[in-house]
Amino acid sequence: MTSPRRRDAAGTRRLLLEAARRRFARNGYAATTVRDIADEAGVNVALINRYFASKEGLFEACLQGVGNELGDAVVGVDQVPRIIARQLSGAHKGEHPNQLLLLLRSSGDERAEEIRLGILRSFAERMAAAGNCAPGNEDCLLRAQVLLSAALGLALLRSTTTMEPLTSADEHDLLAPLQDLFDALLPGR
Template identity: 65%
Template structure:
């Protein structure tokens, strides 16, 4: 008779990696990069700390992986071919969709400096790229004389969207906290239209 080597202590690689990413995302967002230790993350995930080195090489590598997860999230919010009329719908869907629990943590990661130059460069590049996508949805093209103003307006839109997500996650401010997708859509259409629509 053979005995199974699988059991509650054994996890598949993808599952363990996901546990570590979720735990790290929460810790980095809440405590910041410097105050978070790899042991904190491993303990939160319920795995051996050595697995961080196995799957992510280092704390910096894990932080970078969390940032890339935030990139994917934002990439789904505003794709390169999105139109300006679609932007409020996609932002509202992210703010009030089924996965909103992780969304504020991903946003906080993009707002926190890590102290690691490479990770911070990635973070700033992500925010810049997303701002330019929003500006492109508003009609920004190569050589546009209004480029700086359009990118600034896109960054203000981005900042307002982040603020909405963070307030919804961290306060019981009503009716914002419990507003659904349809409730948010009207104000977001006014916000995006007022900031990004060219005359």
């Protein structure tokens, strides 16, 4: 006789978040079903409602996780290009979902959209701060937002085209041009 399967709420929640991030980043919110996510995570679809209340709740949790990962990672000026290069290099190799790509996906849910835009704003503000910009410096914030836009554009091109050498570039290949872009846009560091 086999013993009953031990429940692991934290592990199940983590599996659902990982599967949802991959699916939302790859297919977008509308094209992703809760059944797709649950199947990929290897769990019962009802657990999405148990842990996240709904598909919208799961999407919000994915976005909040992205915000935490990206925001917490910006600890120093030298880290910004490296963080962006790491994020850009992950998705096309299937290693982990490209968090920047996930931030391009809109859900249609008002609360999730607020969170998504808040994460984008916060990341741009942190990049500006990493570039030694004074709080409230609109020109500097605009430059950080342009840098973020370039990173999002790179994520989009890498996921939707086979444009070489961009598509096959790894983290190391991307780091120098991203550093140059960062230095050009935020030279006050």
